[in-house]
Amino acid sequence: MSTDDLLPRNHTRSIRVGTTTLGGGHPIVVQSMCATSTRDVKTTAGQAQQLSDAGAGIVRLAVDSKKDAEAANEIAHLVDANICVDLQENWRLARILAPNVAKIRYNPGHLHHHEPSVCWQDKVKRIASWASDSDTALRVGINCGSVDPAKVGSWPPGDSVSPMVASALEHAEFLDSIGFDRYVVSLKDSDPDLVIAANRQFAAERPDVPLHLGVTEAGLPPDGVIKTRVAFEQLLSQGIGDTIRVSLTLPNQLKYQEVDTGHQILKDIAAGRVRSVVQYQRSGPNIISCPSCSRVENEAFVDLAQDVKRLSEQYSTHDITIAVMGCRVNGPGETDDADLGLWCAPSFVNLKKGSESLGSFPYDEILEKLQQEIESLIQNRGSVS
Numbered sequence: 001m002s003t004d005d006l007l008p009r010n011h012t013r014s015i016r017v018g019t020t021t022l023g024g025g026h027p028i029v030v031q032s033m034c035a036t037s038t039r040d041v042k043t044t045a046g047q048a049q050q051l052s053d054a055g056a057g058i059v060r061l062a063v064d065s066k067k068d069a070e071a072a073n074e075i076a077h078l079v080d081a082n083i084c085v086d087l088q089e090n091w092r093l094a095r096i097l098a099p100n101v102a103k104i105r106y107n108p109g110h111l112h113h114h115e116p117s118v119c120w121q122d123k124v125k126r127i128a129s130w131a132s133d134s135d136t137a138l139r140v141g142i143n144c145g146s147v148d149p150a151k152v153g154s155w156p157p158g159d160s161v162s163p164m165v166a167s168a169l170e171h172a173e174f175l176d177s178i179g180f181d182r183y184v185v186s187l188k189d190s191d192p193d194l195v196i197a198a199n200r201q202f203a204a205e206r207p208d209v210p211l212h213l214g215v216t217e218a219g220l221p222p223d224g225v226i227k228t229r230v231a232f233e234q235l236l237s238q239g240i241g242d243t244i245r246v247s248l249t250l251p252n253q254l255k256y257q258e259v260d261t262g263h264q265i266l267k268d269i270a271a272g273r274v275r276s277v278v279q280y281q282r283s284g285p286n287i288i289s290c291p292s293c294s295r296v297e298n299e300a301f302v303d304l305a306q307d308v309k310r311l312s313e314q315y316s317t318h319d320i321t322i323a324v325m326g327c328r329v330n331g332p333g334e335t336d337d338a339d340l341g342l343w344c345a346p347s348f349v350n351l352k353k354g355s356e357s358l359g360s361f362p363y364d365e366i367l368e369k370l371q372q373e374i375e376s377l378i379q380n381r382g383s384v385s
């Protein structure tokens with residue numbers, strides 16, 4: 001009996017993505033994302049093939065510019081992998097990508113950046129029509145750090161789940177209304193509890209829509225694996241989820257471990273090796289770090305994330321959240337909710353306290369500055385432990 005026979009599954013639609021199929025009772029697909037520069041065709045094709053060989057049913061590439069899109073198209077023809085591209089703000093790139101790739105992910109929260117005079121419905125209609133003409137699937141990818149600003153203001157500031165779910169439901173309904181049903185949805189946050197809440201709420205409203213599960217910026221192993229495992233256990237054991245990604249901060253040569261970990265988590269849940277009754281332990285430092293992708297601005301990012309984790313270990317009795325992000329695309333927004341946030345630029349690191357900027361510092365000075373800020377935070381909190 002296979003892993004999938006042992007897991008309950010929601011009756012979702014079948015969505016073909018290249019040579020694989022998501023939903024409709026098909027085996028849960030483990031996917032991953034390249035962290036190399038998309039424009040470096042040779043290296044990225046090598047990593048995409050490595051991830052595919054490790055068992056990734058879909059491999060994602062980040063695409064921010066026409067040059068990236070041209071490289072992604074070339075890579076899609078060089079490798080066996082089913083390539084999904086991740087559009088950032090430039091939604092029009094979908095036109096040249098759709099004929100070459102198996103799936104396109106768009107983020108509803110980024111559609112307003114380019115051509116603000118064009119409404120999001122028109123943009124989605126265009127993306128869906130290019131996808132439809134090219135036999136390509138879509139993912140509506142909602143991310144906690146970049147939720148559609150039109151949705152955020154409608155709920156109290158402490159409620160981050162409702163705007164995410166509302167945005168996902170709105171896009172699902174709109175795609176259905178224009179006759180495009182070849183899409184999956186994802187609702188990601190770096191907090192596993194919020195991932196569980198958002199996906200449960202969406203699945204309760206739209207049990208027919210296949211879901212891509214992930215805890216974004218889960219961080220370094222083993223903590224990042226634990227956060228992801230907790231979320232996946234509670235969702236997959238209820239039949240929620242058709243494809244998964246484990247987002248881990250790993251050096252490029254070890255990126256395949258995301259895929260291995262995904263398969264292992266699926267096997268463990270199917271075999272009942274779960275810790276669902278155990279709440280994710282929140283005391284002590286919580287290091288959030290992005291899994292890195294082609295947008296990383298300095299290769300020192302993974303070392304920096306590891307150094308921050310080591311530094312935090314001496315503050316084990318203090319509840320401090322530190323976010324470490326690889327680039328300016330998501331770094332500024334996705335560090336806002338952390339006590340202290342770092343995001344990488346090519347030759348310096350930006351440091352933040354909540355949403356307030358504390359300046360930028362060279363790579364060889366940032367840890368010292370971070371430590372000062374941790375200590376000042378602890379001192380200001382008094383004897384919190």
Ligand code: SF4
Nearest residue numbers: 290293296326327330
């Ligand atoms: S923060 Fe930047 S580098 Fe990290 S995964 Fe997100 S887009 Fe990529």
